[in-house]
């Protein structure tokens with residue numbers, strides 16, 4: 001995974017700077033091409049010679065050195081990097097990165113780079129827990145940076161708390177995981193829906209469903225990690241909403257429809273993982289329905305008259321807005337999974353239909369796993385075993401990515417022309 005991969009390793013002025021020497025050494029031994037950048041203050045803790053010896057490459061420290069070589073190199077280093085690793089990342093550098101400063105070599109490269117950013121914060125625990133540091137980490141996380149959290153243990157200050165630099169192996173594992181990610185959705189705009197809808201009965205009650213949003217959120221996270229620009233249209237979800245994606249909220253099926261039609265303009269793919277209600281209450285009560293009120297029938301029962309909601313995927317089948325958009329539907333079934341799924345694939349003119357039998361254990365609503373069958377145009381049917389939802393999400397995008405390439409190869413041509 002690391003062999004031949006280009007990593008820019010930024011080292012900041014923290015007490016853990018000496019541990020970065022081991023990280024650089026192990027990355028180099030694993031075959032990575034490591035360009036080290038030391039901040040000015042890191043130079044007070046470790047000498048550039050340590051890193052140039054371990055990386056077998058020049059080390060960058062000063063954006064302003066007289067030959068101008070470093071200044072010329074900062075754009076190139078940022079562009080050619082496949083991973084920008086900053087370890088240790090000091091509170092100071094996190095603040096500078098969060099606010100886009102670029103007045104030294106490391107911050108300038110960080111700004112010039114579109115490579116994934118892996119930050120390994122290490123500092124005294126009050127510094128780490130300070131709201132300013134936490135807010136800066138959150139800003140960076142929302143921009144897509146991966147934060148490897150520090151460990152709890154003895155700190156250089158003599159206290160015990162959170163802030164210790166993790167083991168070298170943990171840093172290498174995270175770097176490997178990021179470099180192992182496919183970037184096959186880079187430049188694509190995708191829309192994912194997640195969660196359930198809620199249709200009002202009265203101001204306090206609604207008709208809903210058991211969707212947690214876990215599957216849709218996993219799909220959005222996977223697309224984000226593979227480089228896509230993601231819009232997540234979230235209904236009622238219990239799953240935490242992901243960072244680094246554009247979130248639009250929709251409560252009812254009709255709101256979901258409006259949000260999907262707004263988001264689909266210019267999109268390359270749509271995955272409808274939300275459980276959208278087929279029916280809504282025709283006339284929701286303006287006030288809370290009370291027992292014994294006029295709303296009741298004579299025998300004390302209550303009748304809710306339900307009407308059909310818009311079928312978003314069916315409408316998209318003939319909508320000009322959705323022309324050329326790769327469309328993937330989900331079907332949650334309890335009987336005749338194959339029959340219903342195949343019919344839905346054709347009638348809604350989908351590219352893929354992901355079906356799951358929600359009556360099976362470990363599959364469907366609220367569970368961390370899912371067992372799905374993927375129906376392709378042309379009749380191919382794939383059964384994936386019981387898998388974590390993140391893994392199911394990866395398999396689905398694995399199948400969408402080639403469809404995107406078939407439909408819009410222009411991106412690849414444009415990308416290689418600009419090399």
Ligand SMILES: Cc1cc2nc3c(=O)[nH]c(=O)nc-3n(C[C@H](O)[C@H](O)[C@H](O)COP(=O)(O)O)c2cc1C
Nearest residue numbers: 012013014015016039041042090091092093122123
């Ligand atoms: C002995 C010593 C140890 C320090 N250790 C840390 C540390 O572990 N983490 C941290 O965020 N800052 C630490 N600092 C503070 C940073 O060195 C200081 O904020 C500096 O401006 C960081 O610069 P840089 O982010 O450009 O490397 C330490 C300072 C000193 C003097």
